[in-house]
Amino acid sequence: MKKFFIAVAASLLLIACNNEKKDDKKTDDSGATVTSGDKKPATEILDLAMAEPVKKSFAAFAKGDIDGMTADYDDNVRYTWSGGDSLIGKQAVKDYYTGRWKLIQSISFSNDIVLPLQANESQQPQAAPNGKWVLYWTMADVTYKNGKNIKFWMHNVNHFNDGGKIDFIGQYIDRNPIMEATKDMAK
DSSP states (O other), X not given: OHHHHHHHHHHHHHHHTXXXXXXXXXXXTTSOEEETTOOOOSEEEXXXXXXXXXXXXXXXXXXXXXXXXXXXXXXXXXXXXXXXXXXXXXXXHHHHHHHHHTTEXXXXXEEEEEEEEEESSOSSTTTSOSEEEEEEEEEEEEEETTSOEEEEEEEEXXXXXXXSOEEEEXXXXXXXXXXXXXXXXXX
């Protein structure tokens, strides 16, 4: 019994001598409890409202409003397609899509899925920098002036700079059906 009391006393002494400071608890913007020792996660899901500039861009394009489409683009935006070709600069994007609208009778987008993210740690900093990203999927339904109609899924990734402007767009689509539908219209 004496050994038991000595073990209990030693345990209490060790617990009493533990001077380790507990982390102060705080809440972040989402209301989640975080301790001062916690580090931000590599990626955070943002509120859906953060995707509004991307959604507005597509809505403007569906009306043929190229200025509205590019309103939230940075002047030096880089617009790339999955095939590797790209445009650099807001004016180059405007010029390209103004030319595309000369072939389009109507276009609509449906079944939108948006995923706004905050990347705090990039897996590939040169290709995908930290910051706000909006991933956007939609079904496009395009009728061209030659009467041909095509429907296809597309996926865009949009990066925002510190000024809140879109500075990178990666668009993933199969352009072959588009080129095939408009080949008799090309000059």
